[in-house]
Amino acid sequence: MVIESSPTNLDPRIGTDGQSEHIDALIFDALVRRDEHFNIQPWLAQSWETPDPLTVVFHLRSGVHFHDGRPLSSKDVQWTIMSILNGKVPTVKSQAYRNVDHIDTPDPLTAVFHLKKADPGLLPSLSDGAIGIVPAGSGRDFGLHPIGSGPFRFVSQEQDKEVVIERNPMTWGTPPAIERVRFAVVPDSITRALELQKGSADIGVNALTADQVYAMRNDARIVVESGPGTILNYISFNTRDFVLKDARVRQAIAFAINRPLIVSALWRGRARIAESLLPTEHWAWSSNVDAHEYDPTRANALLDAAGFKRGRDGVRFHLTIKTSTDETGRTLAVVLQQQLRAIGIDLEVRSFEFATFYADIAKGAFQMYTLRWIGGNEDPDIFRYAYATASAPPHGANRGYYSNPEFDALVAEAAVTPSQSGRAAIYAKMQQIVAKELPAINLWYLDTVIVHNRRLRNVHLSSSGTFDFLREATVDQ
CATH class of the missing domain: 3.90.76.10 (Dipeptide-binding Protein; Domain 1)
Known part of the structure; x- marks a missing residue:
């Protein structure tokens, strides 16, 4: 893998x-x-x-x-x-x-x-x-040297090369059919695609670009399986920034982004537009929130109302967005740069190796950044973790230092509400607040895409993109 x-x-x-x-x-x-x-x-x-x-x-x-x-x-x-x-x-x-x-x-x-x-x-x-x-x-x-009780047991690992696990014969559940799995670390997506095509790798989960998946769809040796996923692409704002502290500016940016076009062009349609942190399948997800469909006229009006008029060069102000060197992240940032230019925002793109990028956003050294939630957005406590005043670093992921007393009160209320239905109503209010004030823009949920060779069977998709299918998958000898 x-x-x-x-x-x-x-x-x-x-x-x-x-x-x-x-x-x-x-x-x-x-x-x-x-x-x-x-x-x-x-x-x-x-x-x-x-x-x-x-x-x-x-x-x-x-x-x-x-x-x-x-x-x-x-x-x-x-x-x-x-x-x-x-x-x-x-x-x-x-x-x-x-x-x-x-x-x-x-x-x-x-x-x-x-x-x-x-x-x-x-x-x-x-x-x-x-x-x-x-x-x-x-x-x-x-x-x-981890020791667990799961269906596979640890064998070895070598940094930046591989992790090897093997079937646990003492598992309390049904033993996996696969005897051994080697997770090969391949940072370059082109190399990952080539490894799969030539058969030296058997499977990859969300490991290829949309164009690579599209190119491999008719390969007789390859199976492409996909379904709705929960991994969420988002843009976060530093709400202490002089320009971005105005919610109208954040709203204008949301209306200026043509998300359907980006999903079609960058992801070949393998994504769903998102208006909430929570995936639509979640018991606490709410559809009763402000939507942000592509509307550059409204975006321009909001910026005018916020007092940011165009200069002679057509530019209202300059912003910087940070991203990692991941190919899709950099490509997305360049597309955003183009789309925001249409409403008078000059967006500079800066990409860094992931450790440097993450260190910057963790300490609030950014105006905007783009990243993904992987798994964390499947628990409604994500609202506390991402947006509560008390969750500013190092206590949580409120890296943009968003603060709203009404939102904080709802977080406290949810923590002591025992019934799921009661908490769902509270989380619905939270979703309404952040959809209006936009401390971050939820862009889309990426589909889970598994590419594997045909000898691997009984592969079941997980919306979270987990590797749980290895518990039940079989291999033709």
């Missing part, structure tokens, strides 16, 4: 990039899993109950063992979460469990979470992709 980059850390308590989380989900098991509508279902925990708002009791599945033969027990659940909270491992995931006070283990198959305050977001934070259960005693270097 070809992947774009090495996982940053295979300790599920630490790794937050897409490669780490997708491979971790094969090596480790979570307490619970999310279904296609992102509702919580049993996994390691066969059941749970909440005797009061501050207590959650999990009943674990019996007969589960780690890859080294140790039985998985409630002590391992306790260690996994508390090692995050007590600083035994360096991780940004501690915010997800900030409301956990302590965990009791009255017997090997019972874990009792005691909370500081009610937290409806706890279960999603304990689900697949968010965390996996590690053996008690796992330390800071655990990610170099």
